[in-house]
Amino acid sequence: MTIDYFECSACGTVFSAEAPLYVCPRCNGNLDCHLDFERPERHFDPHQILNDPRGSIWRYERLLPVGAPPFQATPLHQVGCTPVYQPERLAKTLGMSRLWVKDESRNPSASFKDRASAVVIARALETGIGTIVAASTGNAGAATACMAASVGLPAIILAPRSAPPAKVAQLLAFGAQVFLVEGTYDEAFDLSIQASDAFGWYNRNTGYNPFTVEGKKTAAFEIWEQLISTGKVNPAEITIYIPVGDGNIISGIAKGFKDLLRLGWIDQLPRLAGVQAEGSAAIARAFAARTDQILPVQAQTIADSISVDLPRDGSRALKSVRESGGFFVTVTDEEILHAIPELGSSGLFVEPAAAAAWAGLRRALQDGLQDPAAPVLVLCTGSGLKDVRAVSAAVAPAPVIAPTISALEAAIHE
Numbered sequence: 001m002t003i004d005y006f007e008c009s010a011c012g013t014v015f016s017a018e019a020p021l022y023v024c025p026r027c028n029g030n031l032d033c034h035l036d037f038e039r040p041e042r043h044f045d046p047h048q049i050l051n052d053p054r055g056s057i058w059r060y061e062r063l064l065p066v067g068a069p070p071f072q073a074t075p076l077h078q079v080g081c082t083p084v085y086q087p088e089r090l091a092k093t094l095g096m097s098r099l100w101v102k103d104e105s106r107n108p109s110a111s112f113k114d115r116a117s118a119v120v121i122a123r124a125l126e127t128g129i130g131t132i133v134a135a136s137t138g139n140a141g142a143a144t145a146c147m148a149a150s151v152g153l154p155a156i157i158l159a160p161r162s163a164p165p166a167k168v169a170q171l172l173a174f175g176a177q178v179f180l181v182e183g184t185y186d187e188a189f190d191l192s193i194q195a196s197d198a199f200g201w202y203n204r205n206t207g208y209n210p211f212t213v214e215g216k217k218t219a220a221f222e223i224w225e226q227l228i229s230t231g232k233v234n235p236a237e238i239t240i241y242i243p244v245g246d247g248n249i250i251s252g253i254a255k256g257f258k259d260l261l262r263l264g265w266i267d268q269l270p271r272l273a274g275v276q277a278e279g280s281a282a283i284a285r286a287f288a289a290r291t292d293q294i295l296p297v298q299a300q301t302i303a304d305s306i307s308v309d310l311p312r313d314g315s316r317a318l319k320s321v322r323e324s325g326g327f328f329v330t331v332t333d334e335e336i337l338h339a340i341p342e343l344g345s346s347g348l349f350v351e352p353a354a355a356a357a358w359a360g361l362r363r364a365l366q367d368g369l370q371d372p373a374a375p376v377l378v379l380c381t382g383s384g385l386k387d388v389r390a391v392s393a394a395v396a397p398a399p400v401i402a403p404t405i406s407a408l409e410a411a412i413h414e
């Protein structure tokens, strides 16, 4: 469908959907796309969605502000519908009985970011804008490059020079024009905005383009479809652990559940738990200080995907978590690294930012913020293949042995 209007999440000003806007022209706040489900022609029945044959985010087309791109067999049409697992042995070690993890590494470019990029690319196709630009620590760029490549649109990606090599390799393999910026993610972000203004490119930046949240909300629809609509879980009971950098994923998931509430398909919002790295915790700090003011930090964490000085969607993230009755926790790099082989022991291979969500659950259990008897879902946002260097730091190196049975035997007993 098309959006009815934009509404500023900060000052509440309403803007016409025709205006090609990024953030609020008045206060720079993040814009919400408003879809009016009260209109009679938009009275949907959940079964219209549950029975949709498409195994991707496009099964939720009725609830999205863009039309599904005409079907072709491309990665753009294979985003989302990621599996949820029940890691039983891990749950037992934590004294939990209803624990799910959602594996976002199964997306085409191996991270959650494909959800946002797919919707932004669909929007670009609808509006006829040619070139897409994105600033990214890696995953948003890889997702943009992947989705753009799948429909033949040119993509320009600005990444900090420190981006993990696997992510940069992905960008280049997808054929994006890649520029490594001598500076931080935040500096690449500002540069990309200057560039889209100067050259007329479509800017996909997280916390800047209002359509990213609309893509990210599809994860809430899936959690509803996989756990709530099946009666496995009551939305009032479950807590969802989400790693937070800019705060756009958690804002998107909150938006999805709010859409479901407006549709009357759930009667209460699930609790959202935002997890930040201790060295990149601008939003968690504001939450702990009970203030709306988010002060920038000098971010430093091994989890590059959530390493952010000034969160670009921080206010909306803070509001979303408060509205859900949830909370923020912070985790150290040590806890993040520890979580990688722990999740690995259940067959899940995650990058540090995804491991942070798991570490956040552990922290919340320790701090008494999480009832172990209540249902929990941990959002595992990206694949361990994205940052092999960091994963290697989390595990002991394998011993090298001579190709003989005696050497193997000696090594086994060591």
Ligand SMILES: *Cc1c(COP(=O)(O)O)cnc(C)c1O
Residues within 6 Å of the ligand: 111, 112, 113, 139, 140, 206, 243, 244, 245, 246, 247, 248, 249, 250, 305, 306, 351, 353, 354, 381, 382
């Ligand atoms: C981007 C990203 C996050 C954080 O999302 P924000 O919207 O910046 O809060 C978490 N994990 C992974 C793997 C990501 O790529």
Ligand SMILES: [Zn+2]
Residues within 6 Å of the ligand: 008, 009, 010, 011, 012, 013, 024, 025, 026, 027, 028, 029
């Ligand atoms: Zn505003």
